[in-house]
Amino acid sequence: MTQVAILNIGDELLIGQVVNTNAAEMAKMLNSEGFDVTETLVVGDKEEMIVSALRFLMQRADVVLLTGGLGPTKDDITKKILAREFGAKLIEDEKVLNHVEQYFKQKNLPFTSTNREQALVPDNCRVIFNSVGTAPGMCFEKEGKVVISMPGVPFEMRLMMKEVIAILKQHFKSEAIEHRTLLLSGIGESFLSDMLEEFEAALPKNISLAYLPKGGTIRLRLTCKGEDKETVVSQIKSQTERLRSLVEKYFMGFDCDNLAQTLAERLLQNNKTICTAESCTGGNIAHLITLVAGSSIYYKGSVVSYANSVKADVLGVSKEDLETFGAVSEQVVKQMAEGARRLLNTDYAIATSGIAGPTGGSSQKPVGTVWIAVAGKDFCIAQKHFFATSRDNFIERASNQALLMCLENVK
Amino acid sequence: MTQVAILNIGDELLIGQVVNTNAAEMAKMLNSEGFDVTETLVVGDKEEMIVSALRFLMQRADVVLLTGGLGPTKDDITKKILAREFGAKLIEDEKVLNHVEQYFKQKNLPFTSTNREQALVPDNCRVIFNSVGTAPGMCFEKEGKVVISMPGVPFEMRLMMKEVIAILKQHFKSEAIEHRTLLLSGIGESFLSDMLEEFEAALPKNISLAYLPKGGTIRLRLTCKGEDKETVVSQIKSQTERLRSLVEKYFMGFDCDNLAQTLAERLLQNNKTICTAESCTGGNIAHLITLVAGSSIYYKGSVVSYANSVKADVLGVSKEDLETFGAVSEQVVKQMAEGARRLLNTDYAIATSGIAGPTGGSSQKPVGTVWIAVAGKDFCIAQKHFFATSRDNFIERASNQALLMCLENVK
Numbered sequence: 001m002t003q004v005a006i007l008n009i010g011d012e013l014l015i016g017q018v019v020n021t022n023a024a025e026m027a028k029m030l031n032s033e034g035f036d037v038t039e040t041l042v043v044g045d046k047e048e049m050i051v052s053a054l055r056f057l058m059q060r061a062d063v064v065l066l067t068g069g070l071g072p073t074k075d076d077i078t079k080k081i082l083a084r085e086f087g088a089k090l091i092e093d094e095k096v097l098n099h100v101e102q103y104f105k106q107k108n109l110p111f112t113s114t115n116r117e118q119a120l121v122p123d124n125c126r127v128i129f130n131s132v133g134t135a136p137g138m139c140f141e142k143e144g145k146v147v148i149s150m151p152g153v154p155f156e157m158r159l160m161m162k163e164v165i166a167i168l169k170q171h172f173k174s175e176a177i178e179h180r181t182l183l184l185s186g187i188g189e190s191f192l193s194d195m196l197e198e199f200e201a202a203l204p205k206n207i208s209l210a211y212l213p214k215g216g217t218i219r220l221r222l223t224c225k226g227e228d229k230e231t232v233v234s235q236i237k238s239q240t241e242r243l244r245s246l247v248e249k250y251f252m253g254f255d256c257d258n259l260a261q262t263l264a265e266r267l268l269q270n271n272k273t274i275c276t277a278e279s280c281t282g283g284n285i286a287h288l289i290t291l292v293a294g295s296s297i298y299y300k301g302s303v304v305s306y307a308n309s310v311k312a313d314v315l316g317v318s319k320e321d322l323e324t325f326g327a328v329s330e331q332v333v334k335q336m337a338e339g340a341r342r343l344l345n346t347d348y349a350i351a352t353s354g355i356a357g358p359t360g361g362s363s364q365k366p367v368g369t370v371w372i373a374v375a376g377k378d379f380c381i382a383q384k385h386f387f388a389t390s391r392d393n394f395i396e397r398a399s400n401q402a403l404l405m406c407l408e409n410v411k
Numbered sequence: 412m413t414q415v416a417i418l419n420i421g422d423e424l425l426i427g428q429v430v431n432t433n434a435a436e437m438a439k440m441l442n443s444e445g446f447d448v449t450e451t452l453v454v455g456d457k458e459e460m461i462v463s464a465l466r467f468l469m470q471r472a473d474v475v476l477l478t479g480g481l482g483p484t485k486d487d488i489t490k491k492i493l494a495r496e497f498g499a500k501l502i503e504d505e506k507v508l509n510h511v512e513q514y515f516k517q518k519n520l521p522f523t524s525t526n527r528e529q530a531l532v533p534d535n536c537r538v539i540f541n542s543v544g545t546a547p548g549m550c551f552e553k554e555g556k557v558v559i560s561m562p563g564v565p566f567e568m569r570l571m572m573k574e575v576i577a578i579l580k581q582h583f584k585s586e587a588i589e590h591r592t593l594l595l596s597g598i599g600e601s602f603l604s605d606m607l608e609e610f611e612a613a614l615p616k617n618i619s620l621a622y623l624p625k626g627g628t629i630r631l632r633l634t635c636k637g638e639d640k641e642t643v644v645s646q647i648k649s650q651t652e653r654l655r656s657l658v659e660k661y662f663m664g665f666d667c668d669n670l671a672q673t674l675a676e677r678l679l680q681n682n683k684t685i686c687t688a689e690s691c692t693g694g695n696i697a698h699l700i701t702l703v704a705g706s707s708i709y710y711k712g713s714v715v716s717y718a719n720s721v722k723a724d725v726l727g728v729s730k731e732d733l734e735t736f737g738a739v740s741e742q743v744v745k746q747m748a749e750g751a752r753r754l755l756n757t758d759y760a761i762a763t764s765g766i767a768g769p770t771g772g773s774s775q776k777p778v779g780t781v782w783i784a785v786a787g788k789d790f791c792i793a794q795k796h797f798f799a800t801s802r803d804n805f806i807e808r809a810s811n812q813a814l815l816m817c818l819e820n821v822k
Binding site (some may be wrong): 154191 | 422423425426427428429430431432434435436437438439440442448449450451452453455456460464467471482483484485486512515518520521523524525526529545562564565566569590592599600601602603604605611619620621622623624632634685690692693694695696697698700701702704705706709710711712713714715716717718720721725754755756763767768769770771800801802803804806
């Protein structure tokens with residue numbers, strides 16, 4: 001199978017200022033087209049690090065895809081390095097020059113000599129046109145290896161990847177790959193692993209099983225590779241059925257990189273609608289639900305009731321109960337769910353109220369405490385959970401727990 | 412300066428199923444403690460790849476921090492590899508064994524032989540206790556280099572990193588590092604670069620400047636390194652002041668990894684409150700605002716009005732206008748902002764209405780169209796933007812644009 005390595009360049013990725021989403025996005029696109037990403041490396045904007053990283057990856061993979069360091073500023077040095085590594089001179093590319101000139105004209109910005117340098121390309125590379133930015137992509141070949149450099153701006157990289165994959169398909173044979181992911185809840189990783197020992201041992205060599213624990217759930221991922229798409233699809237189908245029968249008791253849904261996708265399928269199947277009332281999760285559940293394309297069919301909206309006045313005035317939570325039990329209580333979270341279901345007129349409602357921290361906790365309700373409620377036509381239940389962690393992780397875990405609890409109760 | 416390399420292990424990171432947030436988080440923690448992360452590498456759960464990656468990084472850095480591959484399942488092979496690389500035998504650690512036994516007992520789960528294996532550790536490593544999971548961390552020393560292995564579960568890694576940093580401080584001298592980030596809006600990267608050419612050329616050797624363009628804004632990051640914290644702080648302060656005076660016209664705020672943080676400071680300074688009314692951004696603006704600790708002081712909440720009925724019934728948008736102009740229109744988005752400001756009783760309100768796609772567009776309002784409104788006590792303005800991209804990127808860019816527009820109008 002063709003092996004692809006990714007090299008992302010940029011100091012911002014090494015001080016934690018920016019999360020490297022490019023690597024994941026590129027890997028996903030490559031993988032679905034039958035190319036195997038074997039490693040991804042991040043280095044800073046330093047010449048000797050970029051050169052040694054590139055040489056290291058070229059020894060290990062058939063293809064190296066680079067992002068970053070192509071901008072017009074001083075810290076952008078990738079183009080010069082590649083020209084030298086591949087023994088090229090930089091020449092002006094007329095098509096790119098016209099495009100860059102137009103780009104600045106349209107934005108009513110002056111066209112400077114620095115901008116003009118964006119149109120310089122190594123004379124022995126294939127230029128990949130960047131219709132949405134100023135830095136062109138560059139494709140080099142050397143000793144059977146292919147090296148392609150792209151801008152680091154996610155939006156520009158994403159559009160360019162289509163042409164990159166087309167180039168790779170010209171050079172290399174892509175293999176068929178299929179993944180199936182089963183979402184399980186209510187079982188530990190080691191217990192599951194023991195349970196599936198025989199199943200794993202009996203898997204054909206071209207099929208692998210991976211365990212991905214996350215926030216109280218485990219995703220089991222089957223991966224099948226082969227030359228022929230049809231065979232791969234039929235193989236993974238039968239193994240998925242076998243696996244599902246073994247874990248039926250804990251099975252929540254299929255192919256859900258996230259719970260919101262699984263919930264979407266369940267609601268669509270049953271022709272039901274849902275809404276949310278969020279306090280401590282602050283709109284994140286709404287965000288997760290609406291990331292799913294087509295969510296407007298079953299999702300009506302949310303009341304993010306961060307202030308108690310909004311809980312009372314908009315959702316109709318009893319002011320007395322807010323006073324007596326506090327905002328983070330079973331009584332209030334249930335009234336939030338019921339209030340939202342009534343106000344937004346849906347079949348189901350999810351509500352959350354908790355203390356995300358870092359301040360606001362007490363000895364009785366420490367930071368990390370969250371009440372979650374799910375309301376339906378003839379029920380309203382609440383659960384208390386505790387996630388003692390950072391603010392952003394608390395929000396993530398409370399949101400996932402709320403979606404999971406909803407999934408368990410949507411019929 | 413002590414050089415740290417990070418090695419993250421896991422197939423899920425190479426097929427794009429999981430974004431590698433561990434690397435960014437570890438880098439941020441290390442950086443703030445004066446350790447320089449020089450590169451981060453991701454490889455899959457394959458023995459030969461892990462071994463060669465580890466050897467490569469040990470040649471290049473003083474410290475290698477590993478995450479992943481420590482679970483109880485078949486695809487977890489890091490511990491065995493490390494034992495062999497460092498010539499160790501695996502022995503049972505009593506403290507870890509007790510902890511793991513307790514862990515399963517508390518969860519009412521059976522304690523299997525697979526669980527018991529979690530208590531095996533190489534006999535020549537320093538064990539780093541994992542209070543929140545079953546896999547212990549391991550610290551090895553070899554030829555002056557330090558190699559530390561941690562679980563890949565973000566929550567477990569995060570807690571363990573505190574001890575890891577303490578170990579590194581025992582072994583190596585950490586340097587002082589300070590970053591300052593200036594957020595600019597309304598200027599292009601190349602134009603800015605020309606403008607700052609002299610400033611950059613005159614910077615002392617221990618100070619560097621980086622450009623981070625994102626969604627119509629540019630973050631300028633100054634980094635200063637040195638032996639003495641006080642000198643570093645005073646140096647970066649004076650350079651930051653010089654830089655700010657050069658870009659004053661475009662300056663939006665300081666040290667904002669995100670716009671929500673800058674908006675928070677502005678609102679707190681002016682003692683103002685805000686709320687949101689979101690359609691196409693589906694709660695993401697609320698989520699971004701509430702990720703900021705202490706946001707409950709100035710943020711009251713949001714109405715995520717995904718369905719038109721919610722726009723009309725909860726926010727009071729005219730049904731006639733919804734019919735005549737459509738939900739994605741200047742008229743509707745302004746009424747959403749005004750309605751939310753009235754309902755939630757705040758000084759300011761942000762509203763969005765657009766078409767995130769991939770379907771739902773028309774020739775007059777293609778996918779990517781978004782109207783954004785900001786309402787205050789005596790004004791309500793709206794702008795139309797167009798982000799032709801993927802659904803998740805559309806949501807991200809529309810949210811950032813809305814926060815930016817708000818920032819420009821909050822006084």
